[in-house]
Every structure is written in structure tokens, then in C-alpha cells.
Amino acid sequence: MAKPGNVPIPTVRRLSLYLRQLERLNAAERRTISSKALGEALNLSDAQVRKDLAYFGQFGYPGIGYRVPELMQRVRRILGTDKRSNVLLVGTGNLGRALIAYRGFTKKGFEVVAAFDHDRAKVGTRVSAEPPVHVLPMDQLPAVVRRASIRHGIIAVPADAAQTVADHMVTAGIRAILNFAPVTLHVRHDIAISSVDLAVHLEQLSFQVSGRSR
Amino acid sequence: MAKPGNVPIPTVRRLSLYLRQLERLNAAERRTISSKALGEALNLSDAQVRKDLAYFGQFGYPGIGYRVPELMQRVRRILGTDKRSNVLLVGTGNLGRALIAYRGFTKKGFEVVAAFDHDRAKVGTRVSAEPPVHVLPMDQLPAVVRRASIRHGIIAVPADAAQTVADHMVTAGIRAILNFAPVTLHVRHDIAISSVDLAVHLEQLSFQVSGRSR
DNA sequence: TTTTGTGAATTGCTTCACAGCA
DNA sequence: TGCTGTGAAGCAATTCACAAAA
Numbered sequence: 001m002a003k004p005g006n007v008p009i010p011t012v013r014r015l016s017l018y019l020r021q022l023e024r025l026n027a028a029e030r031r032t033i034s035s036k037a038l039g040e041a042l043n044l045s046d047a048q049v050r051k052d053l054a055y056f057g058q059f060g061y062p063g064i065g066y067r068v069p070e071l072m073q074r075v076r077r078i079l080g081t082d083k084r085s086n087v088l089l090v091g092t093g094n095l096g097r098a099l100i101a102y103r104g105f106t107k108k109g110f111e112v113v114a115a116f117d118h119d120r121a122k123v124g125t126r127v128s129a130e131p132p133v134h135v136l137p138m139d140q141l142p143a144v145v146r147r148a149s150i151r152h153g154i155i156a157v158p159a160d161a162a163q164t165v166a167d168h169m170v171t172a173g174i175r176a177i178l179n180f181a182p183v184t185l186h187v188r189h190d191i192a193i194s195s196v197d198l199a200v201h202l203e204q205l206s207f208q209v210s211g212r213s214r
Numbered sequence: 215m216a217k218p219g220n221v222p223i224p225t226v227r228r229l230s231l232y233l234r235q236l237e238r239l240n241a242a243e244r245r246t247i248s249s250k251a252l253g254e255a256l257n258l259s260d261a262q263v264r265k266d267l268a269y270f271g272q273f274g275y276p277g278i279g280y281r282v283p284e285l286m287q288r289v290r291r292i293l294g295t296d297k298r299s300n301v302l303l304v305g306t307g308n309l310g311r312a313l314i315a316y317r318g319f320t321k322k323g324f325e326v327v328a329a330f331d332h333d334r335a336k337v338g339t340r341v342s343a344e345p346p347v348h349v350l351p352m353d354q355l356p357a358v359v360r361r362a363s364i365r366h367g368i369i370a371v372p373a374d375a376a377q378t379v380a381d382h383m384v385t386a387g388i389r390a391i392l393n394f395a396p397v398t399l400h401v402r403h404d405i406a407i408s409s410v411d412l413a414v415h416l417e418q419l420s421f422q423v424s425g426r427s428r
Numbered sequence: 429t430t431t432t433g434t435g436a437a438t439t440g441c442t443t444c445a446c447a448g449c450a
Numbered sequence: 451t452g453c454t455g456t457g458a459a460g461c462a463a464t465t466c467a468c469a470a471a472a
Contacts, residue, residue: 016414042398062454063450079417080424098312108413176419192422194415199322200230201408203293205390208406210294276432277472
């Protein structure tokens, strides 16, 4: 077993996929799963699955496989999602509002507890009913981060505003940013960034379909 | 220069980022850009930029750098986005509707021209105004794919419906799928898949913030 | 000078293959 | 027998470093 730090980045990405599958297996009341079966469900080799998990400890039982509930808990703990955590979001356009309403975050232990927008006309608007979320003005961001001890922020603003928003988040104490704006953000090295550019994903497909075979 | 096939997968991903930055530079009327400057904007090394581009030809001018408009066109051609293309979407929940309204796709040459939903109550609803898009029933999918010669499909349905939708798409002739459902899809090897699991991205950040340092 | 394009060296990741345990 | 954990081997991607071009 290795201390996180030598863990390959692709391994961390797959950890989330293992967890997703384990949650499905657990819901179906499957008690154990082999690296072979887990790999097949995710289009990975059995060796890959074993090596990935071995970076964090010895969770398997030779001859049996992995115990589903146990491994599920362990992976959650590794990812840091064994406790619920609060998230804030900036930018309440179409995408931002869809993200606030997205049930998948809640299922995984993330709660979007605050939404902010630069546009004063949007401030005060209720943007989610279930847990009521109202749009706040940007200047309240630091106070909210402190009061709700928020470490994760989501950026859903246009490209030209994203860097400024990121700077505000970092100043306020946010440690990790999920960015949906189509720009590369520049932040301190101790701040984690994950970017999702929706158009980029379509371009990738375009390359595979038309680019490759020409 | 190499024929696509030996091109590393990460290189293809970065190609989209180069294009994004080139479009920004072009809009700012910057005429040339060095691999060093392009790399700095995207947090990549200059050698990485040069090597990536060299897989597809010799586009640079020693002592000068790359000519912005020229390289932009070339990268578009490599990605296959030099011509506009039609896209369909299945699943008109919050996320699906946000994706239909997303301007970023249009800017990059993709047009969501048809939306489908399993739920007959949603069929007929207008889900976009600008280019009017009405929700169609699933059984019309094959006909629409044929008539509008659509090759790209977006899946924005719940996890338990995603595989069925993917199967329908493939049967109808779709060649590439962008999947937002939190499941691994199993399709023929000649079908391209790109998956975006929003919760997975938050988990990755969680690991970097809490997982790594514990 | 400045900056590209590219072999060679290096680093990183995945697969192999098998000892050891249930 | 079935399956894990893991060194060793193999493959892939990145970085280095420098000749050649403007």
C-alpha cells in the first residue's frame, strides 16, 4: 500500500467509478464482487481494478473477491465523501440552475447550500424549492463560506467572468473549484481545480467520428 | 507527422484546449503565438504544445511561432468541426433543457436540432425558442436521425434508462454519444462515447482536498 | 536572437504472470 | 479451484536538449 501522492491520477478518476458501481451493487444487495466482474462492468481489466485498490490498502479476500458494503465505505472514506459537505455555486443561468436542482450531487453527499450572482436583478430569486436556495449578491460570498464552512465552489458563469469569480472564491477560503466556464483558470497550487467544458466533449467525439477516419 | 491512430489520447483532449485559446487570441486580433505562450495560458509545457501539434503536421514558423488564424483553421479541421453538425438530445429534464439552451455548443459548430423524451406528457412542449425545438416521442428518433443526417447524440436521462437509450441511438445510426447519466455504457467498438458524470467531478475535488491530506 | 520540430531519455501507467491464501 | 496482491515487464506519454530555420 502506498501513501496518496504516488497514486496515479487515472486511478483517482476510476475510484469514483468503482464507488458508483459498488453503490449500484449494494442497492441490488450483492454481497461480494470480484475484480474481474467489477472490471467488466466498467470496461477495465481485472488487474487494473486490483492495482488501483491496492494503492490504498488490502481490501480483498482471496478466493472471494471484495465485500461490497465494506469496499463501498472504504472508497467513500478515501474520496472524502463519507461525510456530507456543503458546496456553493456562482452563476445562476440555465446551467447553474440545472446544477442546483441536480439530484446526483445530493446522493453523493454534496449539498448546494448557496447560490450567487453578479446580476442584482437575480438576487433574491428562489432558485431551488426542496432545500430553499435564494440567490445572494457576490459580496456576501466570504461570510457564507465562513459560516457554512464551505470548501467547494462551482463556477457556472460566462468565460470572461470566470477568473474573477475564481479569485474571489480563493480569497474567501474555497479550496476546490469545479469550473464549467470554457477557460483555463489560474490559481494557487494548493487549490484543486476540475474543469468541465461541455463543448470540448462534443469536439472529442467529433474527432473520433470524422477526424480519425479521414 | 503521424497518421491519426498513434496520436495519444491526452493529445486529442488538449487539441480542444488549443482551439479554445486560439479562438480567444483570434478574437483579440493576435496574429501569432509561440508554443511557450500558448502553453503558459493552458498550464502546459512548451514542448508539450509543439509535440502535440507535430502529430498532425508542421504548422509552425521557427523564430515566429504559430500563425493564429491558420492554426485555428487547421485544428478545427483536425477535430472535424470546420463544418457545422447536427446533434440530438434525449431526456428533457433540468439538465437536458439547460444543454439545449447552452450557447457554447452553437459557437463551436454544433446545433441541437431535436429533443426526445420518453414521457408522453412532455412531448410537444417547446424546449427552446431561438431555433424552435419541440420535444418528440422516442419512436420518431430513427426517422429524425436519417432526415437530418445526425451522427451525434446526447444522453441526459436517469441512470436506469441510459443503456436503453444508447441502444436505440446506435440502432438508429448515431456514431458518437455524449453521456451525462452516471453509468458506464456498453456499445459497439466503432461507436465513440464520452461520459460526463457531474458528481464524479466533485468527488475528485473532494479527494484532492480531504483525501490526500489525511 | 527566437522559436520550431524531433530523436533520445525519462517518467508514468498498465498489463503480465505468478506466489500465496481461502 | 478461485481470486487477491504485487514485483517485473512492457507500453505510453512527457520532458529534455539541440540542430535547423527565420
